[in-house]
Amino acid sequence: MSNSIPEIEDADMMLCVGTNMTECHPIIAVRVKKAVRKGAKLYVVDPRKIPLTEYATGHLPLKLGSDVALFNAMAKVIIDEGLADMEYIEERTEGFEELKKHLEPFTAEYGEEISGVPAQLIRECAIAYASAGSAGIYYTLGITEHICGVSNVQSLCNLALITGNLGKRSAGVNPLRGQNNIQGAGDTGALPNNYPGFQSVDDPVCQEKFEKAWGVPMDPHKGITKIAALDHAVDGRIKAMWICGENTLVTDPDVKHTTKALESLDFLVVQDMFLTDTAKLADVVFPAAAFTEVDGFFTNSDRRVQRIRKAANPPGDAMPDWWIIAHVAKRMTNDVHFDYENSEQVFDELASLSPIYAGLSYDRIERGDLAWPVPEMDHPGTPILHEGEFLNGKGKLQLLNYVPPSENPDEEYPFYLTTGRRLPTYHSNTMTGRSGGFRILVPNEWLEIHPADAEKLGLEDGDWSKITSRRGEVITRVAITKTSPRGTVFMSFAFPEEVMTNIVTNPEVDPQTETPEFKVAAVSIVRVEAPTGLGASEALRANPDVEDPHLG
Amino acid sequence: MSTEMKMVIDGAEVSFKEGETVLEVARRQGSFVPTLCYDERLDPYGSCRLCVVEVEGRRLPASSCTLKAEAGMDIRTGSDHIRKMQSTLVEMVLSENPGDECPRCRDIGTCEVHELAEEFEVSRDRFLGAISNASKDDSNPFLLRDYDRCISCYRCVRICDEVEADHAITMTGRGWNKGIATAFDGGLMDSDCTLCGQCIYTCPTGALADKKMVNQGSKPGEIEITRSVCPYCGTGCSINLHSLDGKMIGVTPVLDGPVNEGALCVKGQFGFDFVNSEDRLTRPLIRKNGELTPVSWNEAFDYTAQKLLSVRDDHGPKAFYAIASGRAPGEGSYMLQKFTRAVMNSNQVDNCSRG
Ligand code: SF4
Numbered sequence: 072m073s074n075s076i077p078e079i080e081d082a083d084m085m086l087c088v089g090t091n092m093t094e095c096h097p098i099i100a101v102r103v104k105k106a107v108r109k110g111a112k113l114y115v116v117d118p119r120k121i122p123l124t125e126y127a128t129g130h131l132p133l134k135l136g137s138d139v140a141l142f143n144a145m146a147k148v149i150i151d152e153g154l155a156d157m158e159y160i161e162e163r164t165e166g167f168e169e170l171k172k173h174l175e176p177f178t179a180e181y182g183e184e185i186s187g188v189p190a191q192l193i194r195e196c197a198i199a200y201a202s203a204g205s206a207g208i209y210y211t212l213g214i215t216e217h218i219c220g221v222s223n224v225q226s227l228c229n230l231a232l233i234t235g236n237l238g239k240r241s242a243g244v245n246p247l248r249g250q251n252n253i254q255g256a257g258d259t260g261a262l263p264n265n266y267p268g269f270q271s272v273d274d275p276v277c278q279e280k281f282e283k284a285w286g287v288p289m290d291p292h293k294g295i296t297k298i299a300a301l302d303h304a305v306d307g308r309i310k311a312m313w314i315c316g317e318n319t320l321v322t323d324p325d326v327k328h329t330t331k332a333l334e335s336l337d338f339l340v341v342q343d344m345f346l347t348d349t350a351k352l353a354d355v356v357f358p359a360a361a362f363t364e365v366d367g368f369f370t371n372s373d374r375r376v377q378r379i380r381k382a383a384n385p386p387g388d389a390m391p392d393w394w395i396i397a398h399v400a401k402r403m404t405n406d407v408h409f410d411y412e413n414s415e416q417v418f419d420e421l422a423s424l425s426p427i428y429a430g431l432s433y434d435r436i437e438r439g440d441l442a443w444p445v446p447e448m449d450h451p452g453t454p455i456l457h458e459g460e461f462l463n464g465k466g467k468l469q470l471l472n473y474v475p476p477s478e479n480p481d482e483e484y485p486f487y488l489t490t491g492r493r494l495p496t497y498h499s500n501t502m503t504g505r506s507g508g509f510r511i512l513v514p515n516e517w518l519e520i521h522p523a524d525a526e527k528l529g530l531e532d533g534d535w536s537k538i539t540s541r542r543g544e545v546i547t548r549v550a551i552t553k554t555s556p557r558g559t560v561f562m563s564f565a566f567p568e569e570v571m572t573n574i575v576t577n578p579e580v581d582p583q584t585e586t587p588e589f590k591v592a593a594v595s596i597v598r599v600e601a602p603t604g605l606g607a608s609e610a611l612r613a614n615p616d617v618e619d620p621h622l623g
Numbered sequence: 624m625s626t627e628m629k630m631v632i633d634g635a636e637v638s639f640k641e642g643e644t645v646l647e648v649a650r651r652q653g654s655f656v657p658t659l660c661y662d663e664r665l666d667p668y669g670s671c672r673l674c675v676v677e678v679e680g681r682r683l684p685a686s687s688c689t690l691k692a693e694a695g696m697d698i699r700t701g702s703d704h705i706r707k708m709q710s711t712l713v714e715m716v717l718s719e720n721p722g723d724e725c726p727r728c729r730d731i732g733t734c735e736v737h738e739l740a741e742e743f744e745v746s747r748d749r750f751l752g753a754i755s756n757a758s759k760d761d762s763n764p765f766l767l768r769d770y771d772r773c774i775s776c777y778r779c780v781r782i783c784d785e786v787e788a789d790h791a792i793t794m795t796g797r798g799w800n801k802g803i804a805t806a807f808d809g810g811l812m813d814s815d816c817t818l819c820g821q822c823i824y825t826c827p828t829g830a831l832a833d834k835k836m837v838n839q840g841s842k843p844g845e846i847e848i849t850r851s852v853c854p855y856c857g858t859g860c861s862i863n864l865h866s867l868d869g870k871m872i873g874v875t876p877v878l879d880g881p882v883n884e885g886a887l888c889v890k891g892q893f894g895f896d897f898v899n900s901e902d903r904l905t906r907p908l909i910r911k912n913g914e915l916t917p918v919s920w921n922e923a924f925d926y927t928a929q930k931l932l933s934v935r936d937d938h939g940p941k942a943f944y945a946i947a948s949g950r951a952p953g954e955g956s957y958m959l960q961k962f963t964r965a966v967m968n969s970n971q972v973d974n975c976s977r978g
């Protein structure tokens with residue numbers, strides 16, 4: 072996030088795009104609701120009528136994947152209405168004239184044609200955004216999990232740049248991270264193109280720095296992304312993998328492909344708390360300690376580095392992740408130092424090599440008050456990025472064109488399927504599914520479908536249906552709801568044992584980030600009889616009578 | 624804006640900032656002022672009157688939680704008169720509370736009402752009779768609701784509204800003489816309630832309790848509390864881990880958590896017991912004759928090291944790939960990338976942000 076979470080409360084306008092916040096980031100949603108209560112405007116851009124729309128000034132129910140068309144149209148409205156912040160544009164951006172020219176054809180009416188959002192509403196939202204004192208954009212995977220994910224984000228950045236909403240309080244462009252430490256994983260250099268602290272692996276200065284620190288030569292070439300690595304596993308270029316704490320098999324798109332990739336490996340190491348579906352394929356499984364059993368840090372969405380602490384004992388031989396990896400390393404090399412007595416020494420080494428963490432220590436992250444960059448020990452942290460100036464000089468306005476999703480409904484697969492999470496089930500449910508009571512709240516997977524679509528298909532609430540895409544099929548119950556717009560159905564991927572949703576999702580990726588288009592697949596739906604042993608009236612939605620094996 | 628001003632509390636001169644209440648100033652300087660309807664996260668409410676203090680020049684004592692501090696004020700918090708009033712108030716509250724065993728006090732730590740009862744030495748044996756949870760139960764899996772113990776401070780309603788912004792419960796005047804209810808007097812699961820559980824941790828009595836923490840057989844005082852961060856979404860809410868004899872038994876919000884300011888969602892509040900799951904891996908495993916077989920760390924390390932060395936030496940550094948977790952602590956992802964770069968000699972490492 073460019074700005075911090077507490078600031079949201081004081082925004083004058085919030086544009087929430089592709090983020091089912093009340094379910095996926097409930098405590099950030101609290102700030103949004105508080106801002107609304109203080110009089111802020113809230114516009115929600117999402118194909119589904121998500122709960123956040125209840126608090127919204129306006130809801131823009133765009134067609135799946137039409138974001139760029141919509142935001143281009145908004146940018147044009149802002150410029151045409153004379154609401155662009157010319158002083159900021161002059162001083163801090165480049166490419167405005169080109170952008171203005173590029174946007175010529177993208178009228179609000181054009182926006183309506185592509186996105187299905189009424190031109191009037193596009194205008195209203197654009198004007199509200201551009202006229203607010205401070206307007207913040209908040210988005211999640213609804214923006215990035217598309218083949219055009221990068222363009223989607225850039226089209227939002229354009230809006231912020233032409234209105235001067237980047238680099239000031241309660242504004243900015245703010246991706247909300249879905250996982251507790253996904254920011255931290257990138258910060259620590261678990262990326263094919265960056266050392267810790269986003270220092271480029273193809274920059275000779277950085278290479279030298281790490282060669283000196285670790286005492287061995289660095290590979291001057293970037294690695295490949297995880298998505299490409301799975302392809303390389305299939306074709307035999309990658310022979311061994313080490314997967315830490317990720318249930319790759321369940322959470323990646325196109326399960327058949329992922330299974331094939333992992334099965335093709337000569338050697339697979341999986342490190343996890345549980346014997347996940349991925350771990351079942353491994354040659355070596357390391358038992359990892361849980362977050363309650365170790366000292367360490369998580370870095371959250373607003374770049375806040377926060378301390379976690381050991382409160383309980385790990386079961387059996389389970390050990391902290393860093394300890395396990397360091398021990399394997401020690402048996403493979405004497406050249407590099409891998410002797411650590413505790414996690415604090417690991418953290419200090421990271422801080423010494425990463426300029427954005429340079430001013431951090433376990434003492435300084437005690438309370439989680441500091442957001443990186445924190446370059447020195449007395450630095451107060453950086454809750455707001457880009458204040459005064461951008462790191463790389465001027466903010467470049469991007470000329471973007473709408474690209475339709477890689478799969479669109481046709482006769483054979485007439486529906487859009489989009490995926491996401493539900494409030495009480497987290498990701499592939501390895502944690503929530505093993506915590507008592509959650510089964511009662513969400514007993515199973517279900518397909519959410521609009522009443523009109525259900526009627527056409529002869530589906531009733533609680534019926535069973537088969538969902539088929541070009542990659543495979545799954546069977547699940549249906550829940551009829553107006554949350555889903557006509558023509559678009561929704562599923563989560565929290566019940567892989569019963570319903571492996573990612574069998575049907577689309578592995579096409581954004582060419583720049585290689586993030587798959589989880590958010591759009593074309594599917595067909597038919598009613599089927601209940602699988603043997605399960606009645607149509609089996610638990611659907613929350614049900615207190617469900618037996619929960621994890622409830623003591 | 625925040626000019627320093629001075630007032631007198633129990634004879635001592637103290638400075639305060641504009642906007643502070645007398646209660647805040649008094650507590651900061653160490654005076655004992657009991658409260659029941661007050662929660663630092665909520666707007667002051669002023670209904671229980673337990674926080675009364677004497678203000679020089681005023682005839683009647685005033686509730687300090689709603690009284691704004693003013694320069695020159697002279698406050699007395701602990702006169703016999705005040706203590707007598709407070710003691711009577713506590714006694715009244717207590718007499719409305721059932722005499723059976725309070726589940727909160729028994730398993731989690733003294734509730735505020737019973738703490739005050741002890742403080743003021745007003746009697747009502749807290750450990751009488753058997754617990755009667757079951758009959759008063761709501762069908763939800765997390766919250767114990769027993770409104771016989773409700774003292775009408777409305778902290779639950781206010782926290783739901785002011786901190787969580789959920790508005791699931793309201794005060795009702797009908798039927799119940801002390802009424803907290805969902806929109807249709809139904810169970811929580813049929814209401815807008817998100818089961819975030821935050822009403823539990825503001826409730827000063829045993830009217831609301833955490834089903835997971837109750838019945839853990841714990842003895843208050845033995846529970847260890849460790850500050851940490853929620854392991855679920857990227858919001859990064861601060862949580863307190865409650866453990867007993869090295870085992871996790873519960874979670875409570877950290878009131879001054881910088882992101883959440885004392886709020887949590889259902890996952891952060893109740894989704895912790897996966898760590899105690901029977902399914903946890905407890906031994907390193909190696910595939911032998913097709914079966915994953917438990918081995919010692921030593922064997923697992925040797926085997927892995929030898930396999931990875933031969934992959935690197937036979938097929939080159941790029942034949943290895945590492946995927947770091949976006950869920951586990953950052954020291955682990957740091958180590959995995961260092962391992963990949965310094966031992967396997969490539970940049971073939973990523974994290975799970977792409978899917
Ligand atoms: S659990 Fe949360 S949402 Fe439900 S009544 Fe309590 S505070 Fe409100």
Ligand code: SF4
Binds near residue numbers: 097853860891892
């Ligand atoms: S308590 Fe809820 S909102 Fe807060 S970090 Fe955990 S999952 Fe996210």
Ligand code: FES
Binds near residue numbers: 669670686688
């Ligand atoms: S705490 Fe002041 S009136 Fe209740």
